[in-house]
Amino acid sequence: MFCLCRKILQFQLIPNWGNTASSTIHLSFRLQNTSLFSKSFSSVEVVAHDRKKQPKQHSFTVSYFINSCGLSPEIAASLSKKVAFETPENPDSVLGLFRKYGFTDAQISKLIKKRPEVLVSSVEETLLPKLEFFHSVGISCTDLGNVLCSNPFFWRSSLEKQIIPNYNFLKSLVSNNEKIVDVWKRAIHLHDAQKRVVPNISALKGIGVTQSGISALVTSHPSVLCERSEKFDEYVKKVIEMGFNPSTSAFIHALTAVTSMSNNTWEQKLKVYRSWGWSEIDFWLAFRSIPRCMTLSVENINSKMDFFVNKMGWQPSEVARTPVALSYSLEKRIIPRCRVLRVLLLNDLIKKNFSMSYVLQTSEKLFTVNFLSKYQEQVPQLFDIYQGKFDLSELGIGFEQKPEANQL
Structure with missing residues (x-):
């Protein structure tokens, strides 16, 4: 009761101080009539008399942020309002x-920008024990800097009550420290696994999701498990109603897709696919096969559909039947491989049909053997074409020259 009253009174008084003198008179009056709060108001009165000293203190803090932490003057000034110190x-x-633990200057700047209060934390009692723990479980100095800068919540988490239990929990789900580090970097709420993650994992186990499926979700999309339990249950119910079997990997991918966007965004992407000629049957065929097709941005969907339909001459329904084609990088995989195919098709070097999935899914080694090395003698520039060193226009070939629809 005492602490609550104290906070309320301080909050009401401080913003109304017009100047130091008036605030001191007002406080003196209160002190004479309320001895119970004398200690609290005495400290406030000292702050009131010392207001002229604060700019100097903050000036030192700002200078330290700039000179020792590599921050800009604007950021330094902003952070000095959150934490201030008089000596270095x-x-x-x-x-x-x-x-000492291998943090780079860039990592230190990033960390201080997010958690400036660590500069006034106790080295021996607060910071060192945490760093020693991370080091003791085999996390390298490089990874340590990345984790603690990407997820600064660790600095305010209890080592014994949160960090160590969290590590042991993740260790039971994933195979090595490297994956734990990756999870920690990408999911800020996993610093408190017991509060959100454990209940959601229990819910998944209850509907038949396998241990391997849970491990895959933890390592690939840990933020999904950080949803509030009520919201998480809604997502799970929605994915089941879409026809996904919880024991399959497709269920995990669908759950990731559904949790990654709002209903409005979902409808927007549906509209884009329809604009390229997909029917409802086409969409559900594609989504149930490769749920990741809905995690692509609108720009990504449009650029890939444009390439497949307008450059390669494939029917929209053919893309829907092979939606894995949408999951690859346009610049790094799709276009280079299709350049090679275009040359081989137009030179009548490929006589049999190839499915899109085979062309795009086959490993780099097999693609090299079956489509590059095999025809290098007939087309000496084939490797350069694949690597983008040789432009198709130099051979009088362009993507606007569409092969027959049944060629691929």
């Missing part, structure tokens, strides 16, 4: 500890 001893000790 403790901040220097903190920075020295970080550098």
